[in-house]
Amino acid sequence: MALFQGKKFLFLPNCRSSTLSFLSQLIRSNDGTVICDVEELDKQMITLINKSFIDKDQKLTNKELFLKEFEMDPDIVWSFILHERPACVEANCISEWLKIGKITLPPEFNVLIDEEDTTTGFHVINEHAGQSNKEASDRESSMESQSDTDIGSETSHKDSHESPFVQAASREESLDNPISETVANADLVDEENVSKNETLIKAFGRLARRYEIKGDQYRSKGYKLAKIGIERYPHEILSGEQARRDIASVGPGIAKKIQIILDTGSLPGLDESFDLEKKLNYFTQCHDVGIYSAKRWNLLGLQSFADVLKKFPEVFIRDWPILFGWSYYEDWLMKMCRDECDEILNVVRTTLKRVDPACSAELQGSYVRGAQECGDLDILFHKKGCDNTTELGRIMEKLALALYDQGYVECFLQLSPKIRQVFGSRIRERVRKCKLKIPSQEEYPPAVADLKKYFLGFKLKSEFKPRYLETSADKLIKLETDDRFMSLSSSSHPCRRVDFFCCKYSELGAARIQWTGPKEFNRWIRIKAVQKGMKLTQHGLYRGENILLESFDDKRIFELLGEEYVGPEDRNRMIKKRQKQS
Structure with a gap:
């Protein structure tokens, strides 16, 4: 059994x-799970803390910067x-555990968490727990600064005795409501009234992004x-x-801003917000570039990947997948139609x-929900009677290499030893294209x-020409002029992002x-x-922590939860209906 099987990190x-x-790849290759979303938080998880935030006494340090660098809320x-209070250890414990072949949590590895110190960044939220949105908004007018855009309003919280997991999921659900979904809710507003409400929605969306x-x-x-x-x-x-x-x-402070927008059609600070968002989006829309790196580069006045290359050449050596995100930047931002999928x-x-006639592959994500266009493709692999994900991983590896030999796979963004043998030269070619020295x-x-x-x-082969490629050139996102020397994109025959993953x-x-x-x-x-x-996790429905109720039959999972089955094509509509009723 793999060392990290059933463990979350x-x-x-x-x-x-x-x-x-x-280290995260090592965890996954040993059947562990790396948590990427707040809904996956688990009290049995092991928290791995970057060593640079741990002092000699094994205490958390640089707390303000530590909290600001979180990718999740x-x-x-x-x-x-x-x-x-899950186990909190230095991230480099992963390599130690793999060396000795077992997970150990000796006291000297434990990172000491000082509750009083580490909650200071959240006193605004915790201080008023249990109060309503309205009460929080009404307090805002006494707390806001003189700036026309410095507004604050707090989220409502449920009673403190309720599970923080439920609170976390509920808050995330209420806040993660993209502006694009406003179109789906347009029937709530008369056609002639859309412009005013839409202006307000876009304004507050931009300001939310700015802060x-x-x-x-x-x-x-x-x-x-x-x-x-407002939506x-x-x-x-x-x-x-x-x-x-x-x-x-909406409290008095935000009401004041609404009035300014209605009177003038804008608000001081909106242009700053939009310009900053555009600058950061230019970087973060590249594969493997996160918001933290984008903010750092922008703060240093870097405007393009070429600027980053001059300032931080080691980034492209160390995080080589960025080179392919840069090379196929324009292609990977283009949507694909269902025919191409x-x-x-x-x-x-x-x-x-x-490769293996007994193995099956099926599309997931927005495609199976009926979307007419998809940004990338997620393909799930499974094999009847097979619960060995290592075997499935090797099948996917053979498949990916076969597709590479046939000319369908343009690039790999992860490497196994076998893939490195056939694809390593392509990585080195991209490194040389940047005029960087290849590590020895x-x-x-x-x-x-x-x-x-x-x-x-x-x-796909060049003879396949989807209808949607007639999209006008002004709607396509382009690389900056200084960055175009790395481009391998082709608007008439684009490369696509495709992910393979498997399940028992x-x-x-x-x-x-x-x-x-x-x-x-x-x-x-x-x-x-x-x-x-x-x-409920991607592994099954459990009673308590480890009593499995169902994992194979998705309809049975709905039944055990006392809910009617909702098919993939109905799930978007179901969520939008719930949002309208809220």
């Missing part, structure tokens, strides 16, 4: 560095850790709540006072029959054996629920499980 504050990214994650980027979660959440409240409001907003009176998440799946299945060590880049996921760049056959139903999505639906059904004293 959380990297804090993130795993963006090459060392921590490599810090108040949700940290409140969960303080409440549940999120600055690390001010308090103000960011205030704007998010205001935006959601759900069924009438035209004619004044700030009307919004304050009728919308629970079908053709890619057909190619994969045809080759899979030759023989095993560059590092590889991980027995991967359970494979991230690919995939290109006995867990097929639970895996389908997880990977079909959307996230809002997954949060809803997991909260339902918690409310009934159960736990």
